[in-house]
Amino acid sequence: MSKVAVLADSGCQIEIQGDHPGIYIAPLTITMNNKTYLDQLEIQSLDVFKAMEQDEKLMVQTSQPSTGELVKTLEQIKADGYDEVIGIPIATGLSSTLNGMKVAADMVGLPITLVDSKGTAREQRELVLTAHSLLEKGKQIDEVVPVLEDMIAHSGTIIMVPNLEHLKRGGRITPAVARLAGLLKIVPVMELNYELGGKIDSLAKVRTLKKATRKLADRAIEKGANAANYKFAIEHVLCEESALELKAYLESKIGACDVLVRELPAVVGAHMGIGGVGLQFVKSEG
Structure with a gap:
């Protein structure tokens, strides 16, 4: 039986450095004043919003996790003994993170099943936690994905x-x-x-x-x-x-x-x- 990890990005608001075995979070990136930060690791939401409040003309740019960060996260997943991955990224309508996960997984050599959350924040978080819970109960990927898709369809x-x-x-x-x-x-x-x-x-x-x-x-x-x-x-x-x-x-x-x-x-x-x-x-x- 394969050992399956869950991969998401920081849009799901699960702490990157938290203690949640089996769940791995890659940081999205935020650029302000020509400096790029790793979301949750180098900057928090409130830091960004307070900067926006102080400077109404501040340009804030956001982007998917870098290929390097995704590869780093997937290599850690592999080193921790996982054979497969379920990737649940922020909505494809908001970000290209889903494609980035696929590219990085191919580079690392880990099979990955991707589920477009079509959202972010708590919705994405609940999908991640549900996937992890079902895997912990011994469910296989082909049993988990339909549950997630039903949740998405009714969210x-x-x-x-x-x-x-x-x-x-x-x-x-x-x-x-x-x-x-x-x-x-x-x-x-x-x-x-x-x-x-x-x-x-x-x-x-x-x-x-x-x-x-x-x-x-x-x-x-x-x-x-x-x-x-x-x-x-x-x-x-x-x-x-x-x-x-x-x-x-x-x-x-x-x-x-x-x-x-x-x-x-x-x-x-x-x-x-x-x-x-x-x-x-x-x-x-x-």
Whole structure:
């Protein structure tokens, strides 16, 4: 029977230096002021967001783990006695990490099965933890992958971005769209389109932050998320008050639920900008 490790990137918010045998995390990269940092190892999300808060024109660039870091991680997996790998990277619509994992695994000579998370943050984290749990119970890769795919099919990410400047700088939207939204005082609500590998897609345009925030919860409920079968995350960029208001609204609609409130991963929050809020819902295993 093969010994299988789980490989992810730091977008899943599992600590790279934490004690979690069988789970390996490669750091995404963040570049600010012409200096590149390894996510979680050399810089944390709050460091990035506070720098953005101090300098509104700061350009933050993000990218997949380098081939060198992926090879280093996979070599460690091999040295630890694993024969195969399940790779669960950040959404292909947001990053090329999936392809990078495949290239690095080929270089190291480890068979790898790749599952596009089509998301990041808590959704990706739950996929990683579920895969690891099933492997620990003796499940084989061909038994684990369908469980993960079902979770992905019943999960979602909806975001609200008060200021489109950072999305414009990162090339996620055109300058014309950003300018028009600013002139009309529109607060866009978007979601990750899972049919497109997790690319950012427009959902609604509302006039107030309160309406935009509530739209996140309404959309999750519309798509079937509930307190009994789902876990939630409300993640933000230096706007905890808005995140907590969203949590209260969500619970007023569906009752007490498993909901985590925390900051977004730097590689996502850097493009959403200060005030950005995301709501994730992920179906529990089974």
